[in-house]
Amino acid sequence: MPKLRIGSTERWLILVILAMVVGLGFTTTTFLTLSNIFDLLNTSAVNIIFGVGLLVVLIAGGIDISFTVAASVVQYLTALTVAQLGGGDWALGFALAAVFGLMLGCLNAFLIYQFRIVSIVVTIATYNLFFGGLMFFSGGVSIYDLPDWWTTRVVVFGTDMASGRAELTLPVLVMVVCVVATWLLLRRTTTGRQLYAMGDNPEGARRVGISIGAMHYLAFGWLGLMAGIAGLMQAHYAQEVVPNALYGRELDVLAAVVLGGARLGGGRGTILGVILGIILVAITQNGLNLLGISPYAFKMIVGAIILVAITLSSEGAGRLIGSWRTPAARRIA
């Protein structure tokens, strides 16, 4: 058994990230400070929670567009329920967010499995349903008076540095829990292996006795659960619930996750890849910011980087350059 099982996509990403870290470390004075790195983690935490949830669905061979608006719905429902119950605490918050998220995820699974509709069609439909419904019933009104426990910053780890105070906050801790839980699910359980099997070959998986229905509910339910928790964390971070705050973020998360090596079509993808993909995008934005480049250029450069990355990383690029990677060399690598 190899000591480190790191795929080729992940290795490429690590190399690129290292190059960027070194480059930014030399060109800026602030990048390689603990407070900046902790800030990077704090701001990426929500996306990583979304990302590991989405990974499970992608591995199972599905796709989901609706998870960020589902998270917005969860935020709203949780805020309203908490207000109804008069206060509450973190335990109640997590329980509510998890339950609401799970319900929305299972709704997607129900429609996809029970009616045999393609997941992208269902989730685009539920995307419009969730978002339109949320905007209609909320009237587009944000909720600012959230309970104190929800909005007060929770510092998990803090230290004073010469460059300023560096703090890791609650979203990072929650992110770690979500990442570990997803890793356990995918890598340490039979169910996880069944998810990979189904994504790789649904008919084959069905014939070896894997319950396709249960897998659908598990994958989309898991993403719903993660989306609910991510929504709770996003509201904690932003200290408000804005109905369209997460609108449009699903495509950014999807791009980052697939950049990390998850295959659209199922059967392949790693948690490390997801984290690296999201971190790469976050570092790019952070670095551009520190270099004093106009924020209007951010998305253009991020888009160009992803575009170049997929052009170079896909198998076809090798064919374009020539067959410099022989099959034997590939097996060793």
Next chain:
Amino acid sequence: MTTQSVSPPRIGRSGVLADGDVLGLLGFLLVVLVLFSVMSPGFFSTSTFTSVAFQLPELGLLTLAMLMPIISGGFNLAITFTANLSGLAMAWVLQSYGGVDAGTGAFVLGVVAALATGALVGWLMGTIIAYTGAHPILVSLSMMIFVRGLGEFLTKGGDISGVPGFVQTIGQGTLLGIPVPLLVFAACVLIWNVLMSRTRLGFATRMIGSNIEATRYSGVPTKRMLTLVYTLSGLMCGIAGIVMLARFNSVRVGHGESYLLITVLACFLGRVDPFGGFGRVIPLTIALVILQVIASGLNQLGANQHLATALWGAFLLLIMMIRSIWSTRFLQTFFTRRG
């Protein structure tokens, strides 16, 4: 206009244009029309027609741009921002030749610039998809992020406004009582229909969507065809960009962003296969009319735009569920009886 062709359903079955899909959708359109006219007395009026006629082309042109990549088994998630960028190119040309006082020459140049921009974005995307084998969702997604960023960078988040009066006619005027954008849209539907049903490209597109490897082995230059599909998709975005600029007398990055997923929804409602290979322009056009009638009808009932969005999603789900129940249960009983 569309209700009239519903009246002879029996003859329609043998026709080329009016088959099961078309009749089903026309029937659904009729149901929607009846439903709204019962709920709202003033539904059948000129204002309803006008609002549908002016709003349909914007969504419709973008949906046509989405159609071809979906039939080829891919996606083009960059359509709305490609349209924005094309509109931006045209606005920029008009601005540099006198803005509101720009002449016909500048207009022609602007149209060429818009179409070239759209086609260029599409070509680049198509080349990457065809020659690297990367997934179209991923390529078009990152192209979308890039094009949006480029647009925001060029406009600094603001908008460019002020086009000559005669250009506004394209978006707001009427010709013989018919809104000009609707005429543009009708022309594009016609071109797309001919392209998809009568040409080598249309055939190759459907073949590629069904099985790209088999298509390649049968001697179709799949890479060139795929590149062409995305280039044409970008070109259609260019037309959409021109119409949007002319209708609003300004261009802003992000305008029409909410249409992105609705174009996909409209394709699936119009019987386009999500996995590619199958799909036709005429059913898609009827599906677009249905969606727009629902939106305008709800608007007249005083419901807001977001409710319409939610109901569009619900309608799509409902139709997919009915189709699923119909095809599985119905066919099952059919086959078991026979066997």
